[in-house]
Amino acid sequence: MFHTYKNPVYEYKKSRDQNTSGPVHHPLVVVGAGPVGMAAAIDAAQQEIPTLILDEDNTVSVGSRAVCYSKRTLEIMNRLGCSQPMIERGVTWNLGKVFFRDQLVSSFNLLPEDGHKLPAFINLQQYYLEEYLVRRMDEFENLEIRWKNRVMAVETNADRVVLSIDTPDGPYQLSCDWLLVADGANSPVREFLGLESRGQWFHDRFLIADVVMKAEFPPERWFSFDPSYHPGRSTLLHRQPDDVWRLDFQLGWDADPEMEKKPENVIPRVRAMLGADIEFELEWCSVYTFRCRRMETFRHGRVFFVGDAAHQVSPFGARGANSGIQDTDNLIWKLKLVMTGKAPDRLLDSYSDERVYAADENIMNSTRATDFITPKSAVSHTFRDAVLELSCQQPFARDLINSGRLSDTAFLTESALTTPDSDRFGSDMVPGAAMLDAPVTGSQGSQWLIDLVGGRFTLLYFVDETATLSRSVLQDLEALGANRIPVKSLVIGGHGEPAAGVATVIDTQGLFRKRYDATEGTTYLIRPDQQVTARWRAFDITKIVAAIDSATANH
Amino acid sequence: MPLVRETNFHQPGKRYFRRYRAGDDFYEALINMHRELSDEQSAKANAKLILLLANHIGDLEVLGEALEIARSGVDSFPENE
Structure with missing residues (x-):
């Protein structure tokens, strides 16, 4: 190994x-x-x-x-x-596939749109x-x-x-x-x-087998329910760098972890999954149980x-x-x-x-996935299989398949630090959301919004045309830079040239406007951890300072 | 209106940020309903649930479509030995 x-x-x-x-x-x-x-x-x-x-x-x-x-x-x-x-x-992947009894029943793309610096998953x-x-x-x-x-x-x-x-x-x-x-x-x-x-133990055991092989499988996440080579249970196939593949086998609670870890017991399972003609070597094995707490x-x-x-x-x-x-x-x-x-x-x-x-x-989310993957009762099993069977034809059933809801961020809308919306917005960039990236153009060419924000409070201020940026807003932005808790400003223009005296980028592809539902004067306050903490349809320094105080428990 | 086949789970007044979330909320409630029931009791609870939902939908064309889909898959999907 x-x-x-x-x-x-x-x-x-x-x-x-x-x-x-x-x-x-x-x-x-x-x-x-x-x-x-x-x-x-x-x-x-x-x-x-x-x-x-x-x-x-x-x-x-x-x-x-x-x-x-x-x-x-x-x-x-x-x-x-x-x-x-x-x-x-890293191996970049966006596509997940779900199989039920060897038949492809669903696939999902985790990043269905371009215009992000970083991929959905590696x-x-x-x-x-x-x-x-x-x-x-x-x-x-x-x-x-x-x-x-x-x-x-x-x-x-x-x-x-x-x-x-x-x-x-x-x-x-x-x-x-x-x-x-x-x-x-x-x-x-x-x-x-x-x-x-404190929390809950799950009565199941899983085998991880990392194998090295030269195989033509695509860089996708393949989750199999009840496959013929491992009937009644589930498996997972995932690609890592160095031609290493992560294989997961659900073993059930009665499995003996010491026995299952032995190469002579792992190899036949891997061979059954990959097919007899694929050569591989074991890289690492582990049998695990888990809990949520x-x-x-x-x-x-x-x-x-x-x-x-x-x-x-x-x-x-x-x-x-x-x-x-x-x-x-x-x-x-x-x-x-x-x-x-x-x-x-x-x-x-x-x-x-x-x-x-x-x-x-x-x-x-991970408990729900576990309950779907390893149903705890006959009726639960029946529903699970019904979802999988229906999913071949019925889009709604595809969305119910839960082979793991892949890591996403919580929306901290209830946090005492966030300033709830007082203006109407159509986007999910609500106070409490982790900010979405967007491609922008700066004085040095193409840039990513995510590279320009973070580490300190940042104000994003959107104007359709940078030439119309008012002197009073510029003065306020400068004042925010000298605030007790300093705020960096970034003007995002729909069109125009970089404004003098303030960092400016242009939303050349219109994706900032779309993702943030930005209109003339839209203002977002972003925390140092790249979370949206407040947003308004118009620039108002009093509200901005109050939102900073709120986001730092200074009120 | 034909049978809705796209995801349709929602709750009035509640905002969902994740596509899977409302469906998962329902699925968990469904499985929880069966907690501590015998198989026989579960079958009965399921029957009552179907009757309640069928009455709520009411439209016999929609129900007929659902009945057909539910029946057709049952003996066609491959079984493992």
Whole structure:
């Protein structure tokens, strides 16, 4: 096994913190250098927060594990400066196909329109993503990673958190203002603090078999219900880079995980699925069970839980790693504002409020998929099969097939931070939505909106013709740039030349206008995490400032 | 009006941002209705449900179309051994 990848070994170095008498203090410590912890650390470093990240191990993921990354995750990685190698190596796919008893019953395109910088999904082994994140972390002076640093105890006080850490050179302590816990589903830190993640176990087992083969299957997601080679159960086929293919087999609860993992038992299953004449080699195998659960709240004073440590979902729909990365996207800018005294502490509660809402949606969707894929009763099974049979002819039934609702973003319309619509809009870019990308033209040629927004508050102001931009609006935009919480402005013109004194792009393809239902004077306020937080049909600086205050809990 | 074959699940006053969401809401409610019922009880609940919905639709042409589609697939789809 492991023909295509060799895990790097990162060097443990004794830190100067280990030679001091008392614990050395750090502003921010992240526990766990998985995709979520590293995304958090990079985001924090980019926000100029000195950051220390600890990991108990000294390598990246063993095995491909989370392989499916969504457009929103790629947009976050884009903001963090990591998307390019992901796109270059990753397998881009948009098409999913569903088979029932060997017959194609449905296919779905996840990105039915052009005009986005990033694709709907890529498949990429988790170890590659982690490697790229490690490489990116190395570029920051204010970001330090310590491998082979295992947290053994956590003590929380009103003014700081104290960590006891074990290393190859023995134990030491350090303290921090803020602790981000990204140490995975079985989070030791969660245990140390006596906290729980509660939910539901599913009584089923699945086999992952990654195989290396030269095959002519297209880069699509193939989900099979009740195939002849694996009757009564389901399978999944998905392509990864390096000619590695992810195969999933539903095994049932009675399967013996140790037996099922053995190559002599895996190989016949793979052969049955792929056909006798396809040559392959096993790359990695794993048998897993899963549960859907979450912590009651993701914030405990100075401690934040992110990713699997905070919430866990079944794997159908790729909502695990993707939602974890979206957690940190939501948290870091808030932390920066609170750390610099620009927002009150209660802004940090909104991290939990917003991400608990998103976690509940993820848990709901992945639980529903699990119930569809593995029906729990005879009648449930009958309905499931009826949906699949009908779907050959009936479009509505196709939409009911649930082989995993692939990771999408929650609409945070109920969040206390968003300013509800007071004007009428026809688009789904409601306050609380993750912003949609659009192609635009700037002074340097073609650009993507998503590249121009993020990391700080941004105001998008639309005018049909840039020449008509009024002096008073320009003055207000300048004032917003000097606001206590500064706002970057981007004028988007339907036509015209870039306006003087303000960043301007032209909506040459009309897609911004369409996606944002923009008309003369339409104004969108975007949060640092690229979420729409308010929008109006006309520019009004008083309303804009009030919406910024609302979005930062400064009211 | 002929039988609606495109997705039609919705709830007055509720905004759905995802195409699959209203259908999934219904499907979950349907499966939940059967929770803790025996197979026999489930069959009876299904029969009542069909009668209620048929009366609500009322239009015999639509119902006739649905009856035909429901019947026709039952013995034609391949079974696994």
